[in-house]
Structures are given as structure tokens and as C-alpha cells.
Amino acid sequence: MDIGFERREKTRTILVELSKKVKKIGEDDPRRIAHSFKVGLALTLVSVFYYVTPLFDGFGVSSMWAVLTVVVIMEYTVGGTLSKGLNRAIATLVGGALGVAAHQIAVLCGEKAEPILLGLFVFTLAAAATFSRFIPEIKARYDYGVTIFIMTFSLVTVSSYRVDELMQLALQRVSTIVVGVATCLCTSIFVFPVWAGEDLHKLVAADLEKLANFLEGLSTDYFAEKAEVENLESKSFLQVYISVLNSKPTEDSLMSLARWEPGHGRFWFRHPWKQYLRIGALSRQCASSMDALATYITTYPKLKPGTDPDLHLKIRKMCQEMSSESAKALKELSSSIRAMIVPSSASRLASTVVASVGKLEDVLSEDKAMSDVLHLATIASLLTQLVVRAREIAGSVEELARLAHFKRFDPIHEVRVKP
Amino acid sequence: MDIGFERREKTRTILVELSKKVKKIGEDDPRRIAHSFKVGLALTLVSVFYYVTPLFDGFGVSSMWAVLTVVVIMEYTVGGTLSKGLNRAIATLVGGALGVAAHQIAVLCGEKAEPILLGLFVFTLAAAATFSRFIPEIKARYDYGVTIFIMTFSLVTVSSYRVDELMQLALQRVSTIVVGVATCLCTSIFVFPVWAGEDLHKLVAADLEKLANFLEGLSTDYFAEKAEVENLESKSFLQVYISVLNSKPTEDSLMSLARWEPGHGRFWFRHPWKQYLRIGALSRQCASSMDALATYITTYPKLKPGTDPDLHLKIRKMCQEMSSESAKALKELSSSIRAMIVPSSASRLASTVVASVGKLEDVLSEDKAMSDVLHLATIASLLTQLVVRAREIAGSVEELARLAHFKRFDPIHEVRVKP
Numbered sequence: 001m002d003i004g005f006e007r008r009e010k011t012r013t014i015l016v017e018l019s020k021k022v023k024k025i026g027e028d029d030p031r032r033i034a035h036s037f038k039v040g041l042a043l044t045l046v047s048v049f050y051y052v053t054p055l056f057d058g059f060g061v062s063s064m065w066a067v068l069t070v071v072v073i074m075e076y077t078v079g080g081t082l083s084k085g086l087n088r089a090i091a092t093l094v095g096g097a098l099g100v101a102a103h104q105i106a107v108l109c110g111e112k113a114e115p116i117l118l119g120l121f122v123f124t125l126a127a128a129a130t131f132s133r134f135i136p137e138i139k140a141r142y143d144y145g146v147t148i149f150i151m152t153f154s155l156v157t158v159s160s161y162r163v164d165e166l167m168q169l170a171l172q173r174v175s176t177i178v179v180g181v182a183t184c185l186c187t188s189i190f191v192f193p194v195w196a197g198e199d200l201h202k203l204v205a206a207d208l209e210k211l212a213n214f215l216e217g218l219s220t221d222y223f224a225e226k227a228e229v230e231n232l233e234s235k236s237f238l239q240v241y242i243s244v245l246n247s248k249p250t251e252d253s254l255m256s257l258a259r260w261e262p263g264h265g266r267f268w269f270r271h272p273w274k275q276y277l278r279i280g281a282l283s284r285q286c287a288s289s290m291d292a293l294a295t296y297i298t299t300y301p302k303l304k305p306g307t308d309p310d311l312h313l314k315i316r317k318m319c320q321e322m323s324s325e326s327a328k329a330l331k332e333l334s335s336s337i338r339a340m341i342v343p344s345s346a347s348r349l350a351s352t353v354v355a356s357v358g359k360l361e362d363v364l365s366e367d368k369a370m371s372d373v374l375h376l377a378t379i380a381s382l383l384t385q386l387v388v389r390a391r392e393i394a395g396s397v398e399e400l401a402r403l404a405h406f407k408r409f410d411p412i413h414e415v416r417v418k419p
Numbered sequence: 420m421d422i423g424f425e426r427r428e429k430t431r432t433i434l435v436e437l438s439k440k441v442k443k444i445g446e447d448d449p450r451r452i453a454h455s456f457k458v459g460l461a462l463t464l465v466s467v468f469y470y471v472t473p474l475f476d477g478f479g480v481s482s483m484w485a486v487l488t489v490v491v492i493m494e495y496t497v498g499g500t501l502s503k504g505l506n507r508a509i510a511t512l513v514g515g516a517l518g519v520a521a522h523q524i525a526v527l528c529g530e531k532a533e534p535i536l537l538g539l540f541v542f543t544l545a546a547a548a549t550f551s552r553f554i555p556e557i558k559a560r561y562d563y564g565v566t567i568f569i570m571t572f573s574l575v576t577v578s579s580y581r582v583d584e585l586m587q588l589a590l591q592r593v594s595t596i597v598v599g600v601a602t603c604l605c606t607s608i609f610v611f612p613v614w615a616g617e618d619l620h621k622l623v624a625a626d627l628e629k630l631a632n633f634l635e636g637l638s639t640d641y642f643a644e645k646a647e648v649e650n651l652e653s654k655s656f657l658q659v660y661i662s663v664l665n666s667k668p669t670e671d672s673l674m675s676l677a678r679w680e681p682g683h684g685r686f687w688f689r690h691p692w693k694q695y696l697r698i699g700a701l702s703r704q705c706a707s708s709m710d711a712l713a714t715y716i717t718t719y720p721k722l723k724p725g726t727d728p729d730l731h732l733k734i735r736k737m738c739q740e741m742s743s744e745s746a747k748a749l750k751e752l753s754s755s756i757r758a759m760i761v762p763s764s765a766s767r768l769a770s771t772v773v774a775s776v777g778k779l780e781d782v783l784s785e786d787k788a789m790s791d792v793l794h795l796a797t798i799a800s801l802l803t804q805l806v807v808r809a810r811e812i813a814g815s816v817e818e819l820a821r822l823a824h825f826k827r828f829d830p831i832h833e834v835r836v837k838p
Contacts, residue, residue, distance in 0.1 A: 040546035292711030
């Protein structure tokens with residue numbers, strides 16, 4: 001009895017956890033719920049082909065291909081659905097036409113040679129098309145199309161050996177696939193559309209804001225005179241840039257989908273999506289500098305006034321100014337992207353920053369003796385951080401050796417092997 | 420005539436370029452050529468179902484599903500083919516069984532209610548399954564399976580309205596899909612197999628070696644007494660860590676495929692693949708430190724002996740020692756992973772590194788006045804780099820504003836809108 005109770009309790013906890021998780025996923029982005037219903041809707045729409053007798057009589061079992069197409073090409077974003085839909089439609093046409101041509105050639109060569117020739121065609125074209133998928137440009141835009149091309153060509157070529165009314169079958173299939181693609185596109189574009197381009201636009205702006213938050217936190221929680229530097233690890237600003245560091249794959253995929261999307265809202269058809277990737281790359285570089293700084297100040301958090309409190313205060317104030325001014329500039333850039341308005345004062349702010357960088361360099365080079373060592377010392381401390389990280393790698397590799405049961409190196413054996 | 424000649428020349432150049440590119444892709448990794456032939460082979464093997472009459476009589480038009488399966492699940496790595504193959508086989512079984520059950524329920528409710536009930540089932544299950552794809556764990560391992568589940572369930576449920584011998588059709592399809600999966604698996608595993616796990620293993624080792632090359636270059640080309648620091652940008656070691664920074668997506672996908680692979684060669688079934696991701700993450704952190712250092716030394720390359728040449732030489736020598744020792748340690752770790760041998764001297768080397776870091780800190784803190792400013796000055800110079808990068812972002816956003824025709828901000832309008 002007790003065991004049964006325990007088990008039920010356990011199952012209940014798991015179910016409660018799962019439902020919390022599912023709820024959170026839906027709440028984080030309600031468009032996900034809308035997307036799920038859209039897939040259901042599109043599928044129900046194409047299955048009408050089966051339920052309505054006159055329609056079914058027209059298309060027959062080929063109606064299946066409409067259902068299949070909807071399941072496979074319905075993607076979360078409009079760009080995703082468009083790219084898959086166009087790839088599928090065009091690849092089916094090309095593959096089908098080539099398949100029919102291959103069939104005609106094979107028939108000309110006599111009954112015995114036919115299966116051999118058909119096999120040879122399929123082998124050659126499948127191998128060549130598969131190899132073409134390794135070309136980066138094709139991989140990025142037409143990967144799905146090549147798969148569908150191989151599939152259609154093989155299906156048409158191979159079935160041509162058994163099916164008599166090849167052309168009729170091919171036409172039926174192409175038209176049902178077109179119906180499937182059209183259904184998906186309409187549902188995708190007209191029912192709560194999710195635009196990849198818009199997501200990319202928002203992502204880039206949000207990343208700039210994160211960078212600004214780091215710099216703002218730095219100026220108020222670290223460089224400010226009364227800032228407590230004791231519990232630095234608990235400050236949220238020291239973690240805020242991390243998600244920016246890993247944004248490359250998301251940005252790349254959104255950009256490749258955005259290119260397929262038609263103009264919508266404030267975005268024209270030839271919107272400069274590539275420029276977002278450039279801003280993204282620079283943001284990541286900036287985040288990587290933040291990482292270096294954040295690691296340094298969490299390792300050595302103390303800011304002691306030392307023997308020259310005036311110089312100390314001067315540098316500290318300049319650092320505060322630099323970070324708060326840069327934070328303002330980045331915030332403005334972020335909101336100017338969001339509103340699609342030319343950034344008005346960003347260049348002014350940028351020049352302020354340049355001025356304070358210059359001032360700082362002047363202050364640091366006033367004392368000649370210090371300035372010379374300073375440079376090398378900065379390099380040394382950067383190197384130290386690097387080396388400490390390299391040590392962590394060593395620990396991690398040792399852990400791997402333990403987990404994967406690496407062999408121990410046997411020096412006696414080694415000596416024997418050598419001549 | 421001239422225009423025709425020019426055009427022909429242009430086409431020739433394009434073709435020559437393309438053939439060079441294709442040749443390079445093949446030469447970079449000859450396994451790609453093997454993979455293309457493997458796809459052709461697997462397709463030719465399953466099309467035998469069409470050519471041999473007794474086989475075709477057994478499976479009928481369902482043979483099509485074997486061809487379709489091969490095209491869709493044949494992936495570059497064994498893990499990829501296995502994961503897609505198992506996903507497809509299991510999802511087809513589950514989706515098919517549920518589809519038959521849905522059909523039975525719908526039939527019980529009478530002829531008029533049947534299409535409505537069938538439509539309702541398809542809508543609900545498709546929406547629920549689509550939503551489950553947003554759960555990260557399902558997305559990572561079973562994304563393809565869920566697609567196939569929706570497809571099979573919809574096809575079986577919807578066709579059940581028109582097809583009479585549902586069970587026979589379902590069995591034929593399942594068996595042809597199993598034949599397709601089996602063909603792919605055999606070709607994948609027994610003909611020049613490409614193991615995702617092995618690729619991950621080699622990638623992690625190669626990345627460690629790249630980090631080592633950076634440190635080695637630093638010690639011989641920058642910290643060495645006679646090193647020329649004039650043409651730093653041309654040195655290759657300053658670029659070597661960049662590919663490590665972007666290795667996360669490749670490592671993640673290889674790891675998720677490696678988990679599906681059976682034991683092979685020196686890798687057992689439960690090889691600790693996750694540990695490779697940990698090493699990879701630490702390598703990227705280390706590369707990010709390298710980025711900070713590389714940016715700093717290319718911005719301020721000069722190493723002047725200054726007013727205290729002894730101290731200068733001391734620090735420089737220590738830096739050289741630190742980087743060359745760390746390079747040796749990383750090289751050894753890399754080759755110990757490659758040979759799968761416990762890293763023998765890595766921990767010894769690591770402790771040498773710790774010692775020299777300590778020595779360096781001692782030297783720098785000897786002069787009390789300098790040591791205090793030094794710390795703040797390091798922070799200031801890191802911040803300066805960061806701010807310079809933030810400025811580059813500003814330039815890039817302005818470029819976007821120009822390319823995308825952002826509106827100019829109109830202050831008069833703004834004043835009017837505000838109450």
C-alpha cells in the first residue's frame with residue numbers, strides 16, 4: 001500500500017513539474033500556442049480533400065501529398081514556411097520533369113536495359129545532388145530543396161517502371177503539393193504571422209540594451225564612490241552580457257529566413273538584413289571585452305585608494321564617466337533601432353567617449369616611470385587570467401580521462417617500442 | 420560577335436571557379452565524396468523493390484515509402500542516420516496505432532459524425548504535438564520523430580475515411596519503412612562510417628592545440644627578447660583562436676548525434692560525451708581571454724624598456740615563461756585526448772604555471788605605490804578597449820539607419836504629441 005502511495009506521489013510531482021514547464025513555455029511566448037493551433041488548422045483544411053467526395057474523386061489518393069506537405073513545411077516563422085514551401089514546390093517540379101525525361105530515355109533502350117538504366121540514373125543524380133549539399137551556399141538556402149529533388153526524381157523514375165499513367169500521376173501530385181504549400185502560406189501569413197525579420201530586428205536591439213545594462217551597472221555599482229564591491233558575484237549586471245556571447249546561431253538562422261520574407265509592416269522587401277549580422281558580430285566582440293573585464297574585477301574586486309588617493313579618485317571618476325556615457329549611447333542606439341529612427345546623438349556621445357579615453361591615457365602617462373611598466377603589467381595581468389583559464393581546461397581533461405577510462409601511459413613499453 | 424565572346428569567357432570563368440570550389444570541398448574531407456556515393460547506393464538498393472516482380476507484388480505501391488525513407492533519413496554521420504531512423508520507425512508505429520484507434524472510435528459514432536470527429540482528432544493531436552516541439556528536451560532529441568508522428572497519425576486517420584483495408588495498408592507501409600531504415604543503417608555503419616563521436620573527440624583536441632599555438636606564438640614572437648613587434652597583425656598566431664570562439668553550435672550538434680551511436684573503436688556506448696562540451700566551453704572562455712589580450716597587444720604593440728629596464732626584463736621573461744609553459748601543457752592535453760592516454764605531466768605543468776603567476780604578482784606588488792594604481796589602471800585599459808568596441812557598434816547602427824532608410828527624429832512633432 002505504502003509503495004503504491006509513494007509511486008503515485010512521485011508521478012504527481014513529475015506531472016506537476018511538467019505542467020509548470022509547459023505553462024511557462026506558453027507564457028514566455030504566446031505565439032507558440034498560436035503556432036500550434038495554426039498547424040492544426042492547416043491540417044484540418046487540407047484534409048477536407050478526403051472528406052468531400054467531388055474533391056477526392058478529382059485528386060484520389062494523391063490527396064495524401066497535401067497532408068504530407070503541410071506537416072513537413074509548416075514552420076514557426078513566415079520565412080521558414082516560405083523557404084520550405086518554395087523549395088518543395090520548385091524541387092518537385094524540376095525533379096518530376098527530370099524523372100519523366102529519364103523514364104523516356106530508359107524506355108527507348110529496350111525492356112531489359114530499362115531497370116539497369118533507371119538504377120544508374122538514380123544512383124548518379126542522387127550522389128551528385130547529395131554532394132552539392134556540401135557547398136555552403138546551397139546548404140544555407142536550398143538544403144531542403146535538394147532533398148525534395150532527390151526524393152521526387154527517385155520516386156518518379158523508379159515508379160515509372162510500374163505505373164502506366166505517369167503523367168497523370170505526376171500532375172495530380174504536383175497540384176496537391178501546390179495546394180498544401182498554398183494552405184500553409186495563407187495560414188502562416190494571415191493568421192497571427194511570426195516574422196523572422198522582426199524577431200531579428202528585436203533581438204539585435206535587445207542585445208544592445210543588455211550591453212548598455214552592463215556598462216550602467218559598472219558605473220553605478222562598481223566605479224561610483226559609495227559602491228560596495230564586496231558581493232560582486234551577486235550583482236546581476238555581471239551576467240547580463242553572457243547571452244549576447246552565444247547569439248550567433250540564432251541570428252544566423254533568423255537572417256537566412258528573413259531573406260525569404262516579403263515586405264511587411266515597416267520592413268521593405270530588400271531590407272538590409274545583413275547589416276544586423278554585422279551589428280551582432282560587433283556586439284559579441286564588445287561582450288567578449290566585457291567578459292575579460294568582468295572576470296578581472298571579480299577576481300580582484302578591491303579598489304584601494306593606495307598611496308596616491310588623488311590620482312586614484314581621478315581615474316575612478318573617469319572610468320565611471322566613460323561607462324555611464326557609453327551605456328547611454330548604447331541605450332539610445334537600441335531604442336533608435338526599435339523605433340527605426342536615425343540615432344541623433346549617438347555620434348555626439350561617441351565623441352564624448354573618445355575624449356574621455358584620451359583624458360584617461362593622458363592621466364596614466366603623466367608619471368613616465370609608471371606609464372612604461374603599466375603597459376607591460378596590463379599585458380601580464382591579461383595573460384594571468386588566460387593562464388588560469390587554461391588550468392581549468394587541464395582539470396576538465398583529467399576528468400574526461402577518468403570518466404572515459406583513458407589508458408595510463410606506460411614508459412617501459414614506450415622505451416621498448418623505440419629503436 | 421564580341422559580346423558573345425565576352426559572355427562565353429564569363430561563363431567559363433564561373434564554371435572554372437565552381438569546379439575549383441567543388442574540388443576543394445572534396446579534397447578538404449574525402450568522406451564527403453564517400454557519403455554521396457553511399458546515398459546513391461542505398462537508394463539503388465531500395466529501388467530493387469520496384470524492379471523485382473515478386474518483391475513488388477508483396478509490397479505494391481507502398482515500396483515508395485522505402486525510397487522516401489532513404490532519401491529523408493540518410494545523414495552524414497552514423498548518429499544522424501540512427502537518430503532519424505529510430506525516430507521515424509518508432510513515430511510511425513505510434514502514430515499509425517493511434518490513427519487506427521481514432522478511426523475505430525470515429526466509426527462507432529456513425530457515418531455523419533465520422534468526418535467531424537476525424538477532423539477534431541487531427542486538429543487536437545497536431546496542435547498538441549506541435550506545441551511539444553517547443554519543449555527543449557523534445558526539440559533536441561525527438562524533433563524529427565514528432566513531425567513523423569503528426570504525419571503518420573494524420574495520414575492514417577484521414578485516409579481511413581476512404582481506404583477499406585486500413586490494417587493491410589498500415590502493415591505494408593510500416594514494413595517498407597523498416598526496410599528503408601535498415602538499408603540506411605547498414606550503408607551508414609558498414610560502408611566507410613562517419614562517427615559523430617569521433618569527430619567531436621578530434622574537434623575538441625584540435626581546439627586545444629589551436630589555443631596552444633596562440634600561447635606558443637606569444638612566447639616566441641612577442642615576449643622573446645629579439646621578437647619584432649612591428650608587424651603583429653601579419654602574425655598567424657593572432658588569428659588562430661578565432662575559430663575556437665565559434666565552435667559551440669558544431670560541438671552541440673555533434674554531441675547530440677554522438678549520444679545515439681553504438682560503441683565503436685575506442686569509444687564505448689556510454690562514453691562521457693557531455694564532458695567534451697565542458698572542455699569545449701572552457702576552451703571558448705580561454706579563447707575569449709586570448710581575444711582580450713590579442714586586441715590589447717595589437718592596439719599597443721610597443722614594449723619599451725622604459726625607466727626601469729631590469730623590472731621590465733623581469734616581467735617580460737616571466738610572461739614568456741608562463742605562455743610557453745601553458746602552451747606545452749595544452750599541447751600535451753591535446754595529444755593525450757587524441758591518444759586517449761591519461762595526461763601524465765599536465766598537472767605538474769599546471770603547478771609550474773601557478774608558481775609563475777604567483778612570482779609575477781610578487782614582482783608587481785614590490786613597489787607599493789605602483790601596485791595600487793596598477794590594478795585600477797588595468798581595469799581602465801580593459802574598459803577603454805570595451806568602449807572603443809562600443810563605438811564601432813554606433814558606426815554600424817548608423818550604417819543600418821542609412822541602408823534601411825530610418826526616419827529622422829522630428830523634435831517639433833514630438834513636442835506637439837506630448838500633452
